[in-house]
Amino acid sequence: MNVLGVIGSRFFRQLLTRHLAFLPSPPTFVDTIEAGRRALAQPVDLICLERHLPDGAGLDFAKAVRRNHQTASIPILLLATEVDQTLSSASLEAGVTEVFSKYELENLATYVEQRLRSEDAALKFSGRALLVEDSLPVARFIREALERIGLRVDAFTSAESALEVLNTRTYQIALIDVLLEGQMSGLGLVREIRGDSEGRNQQMPILAMSSMEDVARRIELLRQGANDFLAKPMFEEELVARVRNMVRLKRLLDESEAQREHLRRLAMTDQLTGLYNRHYLTEIASRRIAEANRHRIPVSLLVLDIDHFKRINDSLGHDAGDSVLAETASNIKDACREGDVAARTGGEEFVVLLINTAGARAAEFAERLRSRIETSRPAGLDVTVSIGLAEDGGRHDCTFASLFKAADAALYQAKESGRNRVVSIGV
Numbered sequence: 225m226n227v228l229g230v231i232g233s234r235f236f237r238q239l240l241t242r243h244l245a246f247l248p249s250p251p252t253f254v255d256t257i258e259a260g261r262r263a264l265a266q267p268v269d270l271i272c273l274e275r276h277l278p279d280g281a282g283l284d285f286a287k288a289v290r291r292n293h294q295t296a297s298i299p300i301l302l303l304a305t306e307v308d309q310t311l312s313s314a315s316l317e318a319g320v321t322e323v324f325s326k327y328e329l330e331n332l333a334t335y336v337e338q339r340l341r342s343e344d345a346a347l348k349f350s351g352r353a354l355l356v357e358d359s360l361p362v363a364r365f366i367r368e369a370l371e372r373i374g375l376r377v378d379a380f381t382s383a384e385s386a387l388e389v390l391n392t393r394t395y396q397i398a399l400i401d402v403l404l405e406g407q408m409s410g411l412g413l414v415r416e417i418r419g420d421s422e423g424r425n426q427q428m429p430i431l432a433m434s435s436m437e438d439v440a441r442r443i444e445l446l447r448q449g450a451n452d453f454l455a456k457p458m459f460e461e462e463l464v465a466r467v468r469n470m471v472r473l474k475r476l477l478d479e480s481e482a483q484r485e486h487l488r489r490l491a492m493t494d495q496l497t498g499l500y501n502r503h504y505l506t507e508i509a510s511r512r513i514a515e516a517n518r519h520r521i522p523v524s525l526l527v528l529d530i531d532h533f534k535r536i537n538d539s540l541g542h543d544a545g546d547s548v549l550a551e552t553a554s555n556i557k558d559a560c561r562e563g564d565v566a567a568r569t570g571g572e573e574f575v576v577l578l579i580n581t582a583g584a585r586a587a588e589f590a591e592r593l594r595s596r597i598e599t600s601r602p603a604g605l606d607v608t609v610s611i612g613l614a615e616d617g618g619r620h621d622c623t624f625a626s627l628f629k630a631a632d633a634a635l636y637q638a639k640e641s642g643r644n645r646v647v648s649i650g651v
């Protein structure tokens with residue numbers, strides 16, 4: 225960040241240097257307005273300006289900076305001995321960004337530090353921007369500005385061509401001009417994006433652009449779901465600042481959404497096996513069974529328990545026991561079809577709800593699962609399981625509780641009659 229200090233007093237130059245010591249390179253100082261004008265031939269990112277200079281008033285220098293198209297958007301921080309309402313108004317009118325007291329330079333330093341941090345963050349941008357603009361020179365200007373802050377840009381001249389790619393790619397932001405080539409306007413494109421509830425870019429921030437100072441159109445764009453508006457011709461700094469704010473906000477929203485999803489998953493899954501936990505099983509199985517009953521689809525429920533699991537823990541330790549549990553679970557997962565529900569409901573007890581599988585097919589499934597676990601030798605050990613299987617015999621009136629009770633009773637019989645077997649029972 226290049227900071228230019230236009231400051232007559234040597235004392236304040238030293239003070240400012242000390243306060244801005246965190247900058248990667250120290251400020252460049254000049255002590256007159258005339259020298260300040262010359263210094264602006266080099267790239268400058270921020271100006272610190274003293275109110276009274278040997279060859280004139282700082283505010284006149286500020287006005288001159290604002291009048292020049294090349295320097296118009298450089299922030300100007302004015303240093304004054306006393307800050308009052310009159311000075312603040314006159315400074316704002318002259319184009320000063322903010323006024324700071326010479327005796328509270330730490331406030332100015334905080335401002336500069338925040339700006340530096342946001343520039344750093346801007347450099348770390350990645351991802352794609354969608355640009356829909358029919359003027360090629362404007363599109364080039366925007367593309368270059370966005371690429372400078374790390375965004376890759378896909379540019380289109382019509383809404384129709386942009387819509388095609390919106391189905392296949394995810395964007396961090398879209399910049400959409402109002403008037404475009406083709407049938408659809410920018411307004412129509414905004415409406416399409418927001419209206420597509422399945423679309424992967426439905427929540428993408430949209431910055432609308434137009435050369436028209438048409439308030440009604442601007443309001444309509446915002447109503448249709450554009451998040452911000454930029455009038456043309458545009459300043460690169462304004463464009464970049466708006467894009468940066470929108471992308472950052474979207475990122476925060478995405479992060480909190482991902483966190484919410486993570487917490488939701490944690491709440492419903494068993495950490496060791498990745499299967500659903502008992503709490504979530506009750507909820508989802510009840511829903512699936514009610515749905516199946518409504519559509520007269522048969523369901524079956526298996527309760528599976530590892531035989532003599534305590535012995536594995538006792539002889540080989542808890543870690544070996546955990547490996548057996550995890551490998552048994554992955555056997556269960558692999559055996560299930562989409563739509564089936566598998567859960568770990570207790571220490572070494574698992575439940576599988578089969579949708580649209582009953583009778584002989586359910587019994588076959590249970591037997592295959594039993595044999596699969598035995599032959600897979602979880603954790604390299606001789607492991608067998610007992611399985612209780614329950615179904616409602618085509619009445620379509622069972623509940624999770626009634627199925628579970630029956631399957632648990634069947635499991636008890638399987639254990640009693642020698643383990644390593646399947647016992648079936650009706651509800």
Ligand SMILES: Nc1nc2c(ncn2[C@@H]2O[C@H](COP(=O)(O)OP(=O)(O)OP(=O)(O)O)[C@@H](O)[C@H]2O)c(=O)[nH]1
Nearest residue numbers: 529530531532533534535537542543545546571572
């Ligand atoms: N390693 C491990 N062990 C667990 C976990 N949860 C429960 N257990 C153990 O699982 C064992 C269950 O033992 P029991 O209920 O007596 O049943 P079993 O030894 O499998 O005997 P049967 O079911 O009658 O064949 C106990 O030793 C529990 O400490 C776990 O998350 N990890």
